[in-house]
Amino acid sequence: MDDIVKKIEEGELIPFLGMGVFEGTTASDGTQLPYDSDSMILALNNGRAMSPRLMYEYSRAAMSLEQRKGREFVVQMTNHIFSSKEYELPKAYKWLKDLKPKYIIDTTVDDSLQKIYSDCDHFLITGISRITADYDRFIIYKYEVSKGEYEKIEKEDLTLDLPILFKPMGSTKPDMNFIISDADFVDWLTEAMGGYAIPPILKEYRKDKEYLFMGVDFSKDTFRMVANEITIGLKSGITLLNKEELTKKEDKFIKTHSLKNIKMSINEFIDNHGK
Structure with missing residues (x-):
C-alpha cells in the first residue's frame, strides 16, 4: 500500500x-465555484471586481461589503455561493x-x-x-x-x-x-x-x-x-x-x-x- x-x-x-x-x-x-481569493471576491460581489486594495485578499473585500451592506448580507451571500446549486x-x-x-x-x-x-x-x-x-x-x-x-x-x-x-x-x-x-x-x-x-x-x-x-x-x-x-x-x-x-x-x-x-x-x- x-x-x-x-x-x-x-x-x-x-x-x-x-x-x-x-x-x-x-x-x-455552468459557473465555476470559488477556488482562490480573487474568485471568492467576484462571487461575493456579483461577479464584479473591487478596488486593488480590496482585491488583495477576500477577507478584506468581505469586510468592505459588511460595512456597506451589513453582516447578514455577507453571511447569506456566502451561503448562496455554496448552497444554491448542485456541483x-x-x-x-x-x-x-x-x-x-x-x-x-x-x-x-x-x-x-x-x-x-x-x-x-x-x-x-x-x-x-x-x-x-x-x-x-x-x-x-x-x-x-x-x-x-x-x-x-x-x-x-x-x-x-x-x-x-x-x-x-x-x-x-x-x-x-x-x-x-x-x-x-x-x-x-x-x-x-x-x-x-x-x-x-x-x-x-x-x-x-x-x-x-x-x-x-x-x-x-x-x-x-x-x-x-x-x-x-x-x-x-x-x-x-x-x-x-x-x-x-x-x-x-x-x-x-x-x-x-x-x-x-x-x-x-x-x-x-x-x-
Whole structure:
C-alpha cells in the first residue's frame, strides 16, 4: 500500500484542505465555484471586481461589503455561493471518502466534508467568531447515522473514538457560521493565539503529526496564520504547490515548518496515490 495512504489511514498524516481543492469544479449552471481569493471576491460581489486594495485578499473585500451592506448580507451571500446549486464533489473529497481519515482539517466553508462522512458516525467542529458569551471559538457536533442529524455537544464529550472533522472557518451546515471578513479573522486568530480555537483533546492529539496541505494558499497572510495556529507542534508535512517559483512568504513558511513541497496538482497527486 502507498505510504502516504497508509499514513493518512493510521492518523499520522493529517489532510489539511483549502479553497484550492475547488479549482476546476463547475456547478450545474455552468459557473465555476470559488477556488482562490480573487474568485471568492467576484462571487461575493456579483461577479464584479473591487478596488486593488480590496482585491488583495477576500477577507478584506468581505469586510468592505459588511460595512456597506451589513453582516447578514455577507453571511447569506456566502451561503448562496455554496448552497444554491448542485456541483460534483472535487476529486480530493472523493479520494478522502475512501480513506476516511481519523482527523481532517478543512478551511473551505461548504459541506462537502460532511457529505463524505455521512455514512459513518463522527464529530464535527465548526469555527465561530465575534461572540461575547465565551472565549471558545468553536462549536462541536456529534453525528449519528441512525439519527441522521447533528447534535451540539460539550467539549468535554469530544473523544478520539470517532472521526473528527474540523472546519475552523465555519460551514454552511449544520448552522451558517462563517469566518469570512477581516473582523472575523482578527477575532478568531486572537482567540486562537490564546488557545481558544481548538478543543483541548485536539491540542494533545496534534503533537508530532504530519500534515498534507491540499489547496491551501500560503501566499496569503491570513491562511498562513490560520495554518500555523492549527498545526502547532507539527513534525513535518507536504504541500502541493504546482508553480514554477514559490513566493518568499510561501518558501519561508514551508522551511520554517519542515514541510516538503511537491510540485504537482492535487488531481495528479491523487492519481499517483490512489488506493
